[in-house]
Amino acid sequence: MLARTTEVLLEDEIRNRRDAGVAFAVATIVRTVASTSAKPGAKALIEADGAIAHGFLGGGCVRSAVGRAARDAIANGQPQFLSLRPEDLLDAEGVAAGDERDGILYARNGCPSEGSLDIFVEPVLPLPHLLICGSGAVAAALIDLSRRFDLRLSHCTRAALPPDFPHVDTQITHFDEDPIWQSVDFCVVATQGQGDQAALHRALISGCGEVSFLGSRRKFTKLAAKLRAQGIPDNDIARVKAPAGLDIHAITPEEIALSILAQIVMTRRARDRGEKGAAAS
Numbered sequence: 001m002l003a004r005t006t007e008v009l010l011e012d013e014i015r016n017r018r019d020a021g022v023a024f025a026v027a028t029i030v031r032t033v034a035s036t037s038a039k040p041g042a043k044a045l046i047e048a049d050g051a052i053a054h055g056f057l058g059g060g061c062v063r064s065a066v067g068r069a070a071r072d073a074i075a076n077g078q079p080q081f082l083s084l085r086p087e088d089l090l091d092a093e094g095v096a097a098g099d100e101r102d103g104i105l106y107a108r109n110g111c112p113s114e115g116s117l118d119i120f121v122e123p124v125l126p127l128p129h130l131l132i133c134g135s136g137a138v139a140a141a142l143i144d145l146s147r148r149f150d151l152r153l154s155h156c157t158r159a160a161l162p163p164d165f166p167h168v169d170t171q172i173t174h175f176d177e178d179p180i181w182q183s184v185d186f187c188v189v190a191t192q193g194q195g196d197q198a199a200l201h202r203a204l205i206s207g208c209g210e211v212s213f214l215g216s217r218r219k220f221t222k223l224a225a226k227l228r229a230q231g232i233p234d235n236d237i238a239r240v241k242a243p244a245g246l247d248i249h250a251i252t253p254e255e256i257a258l259s260i261l262a263q264i265v266m267t268r269r270a271r272d273r274g275e276k277g278a279a280a281s
Contacts, residue, residue: 013045013054014124021126021152021183023048025070027057027082028120036115038062046070046121058117065107066119073123077272080121084109089116127152128268129183131208132168133175133199134190135159138214140166141257142188149261154180159194175199181206186264188244190214197226204236210267212244212260 017024025046029038037058044055050067057066062084069080084107085093095101097108109116127150132139135157143166146153154170172178175198181187187208189199196215200223203211213220220242227237245259246266 007043010043010045010054017045018124021129023074023123023125024053025073025121025123027055027066027070028122029057029117030120031118033116035113036117037113038117048074057119059111061108061110062117062119065109066121069105069107069119069121070123073121074125077123077125079123080105082107082119082121084117084119086110086114086116128185128264129154130264131156131180131184131187131203132190133157133188133195133203134192134214135161135165135194136190136192137253138192138256138260139188139190141253142190142260143168145254145257145261149265151186151264154184156180156199157191157194158198159191175202177202177206181208185209186212186267188212188214188260190244197223200240201227201230201232204232204240210264211240212263213240213242214244214256214260216243 014026027044027046029040029042032040038056042055042057044057044066045053046067047053048071050071052063052067057063065082065084069082073080081103082105086109090096090106090108095106097106099106129152130146131154132142132146133156143153143155153168154172155168156172156175158174170180172180175195181202184206187203187210189196189203189211191199192214200211200213204227220240224237228234241263244263245256246263248255248259248262250256250259
């Protein structure tokens, strides 16, 4: 009963952190050899700083090594397979603590039990946050299409929404200061004349990750001059993707939404793989 309760609590904490958009890692013992205090199947939730928040994997030597592996996994977004062995076993296999071979990261287990543990450390990163501004057909199509992807979705408009406009859980109805803006990875300004300048201004001064504008280059050039007069630096204005989306000769709102989302996916996956040039293109 106690084990079941612990498992439920751990799953609840994992779910809570996912919902809150907090980065963490889950470590699972997949194999043990000789005497170890934790057994295969044991899990722990590890904070971004390497501290074990919930669960049990073993003593101080294990916690330290797993904490380092978790910090690295969260930082680079890649899982770690950690093998803790006593010093004599490391020597026998010709590896040292800190070596990585064939995808296995080796660490020294200095606990008196001299057991061995193989631990899989999986990072759980917040979903990219997409904020869509606007109340028109393209904004609605983009919201609808974005639901099929792993994105945290928010919506902002100061215009009245039509009755059939798709619902978004996180909704703000203005372009004033709001904590949401500071957490945005991708912002699409699809306001189409309903607060274009206000939305762009808020996105740029809030430090949104990537800002795209639905509109012609000529229209954005005029808006850029107004933003510059408001004190927005040229380097911030230059990072706005205008017009938004990849050039796929889109015509309908759904096709335009597809082109914008394709651009977001391209940038996101290029970043995941460290391809800065691909993201820039």
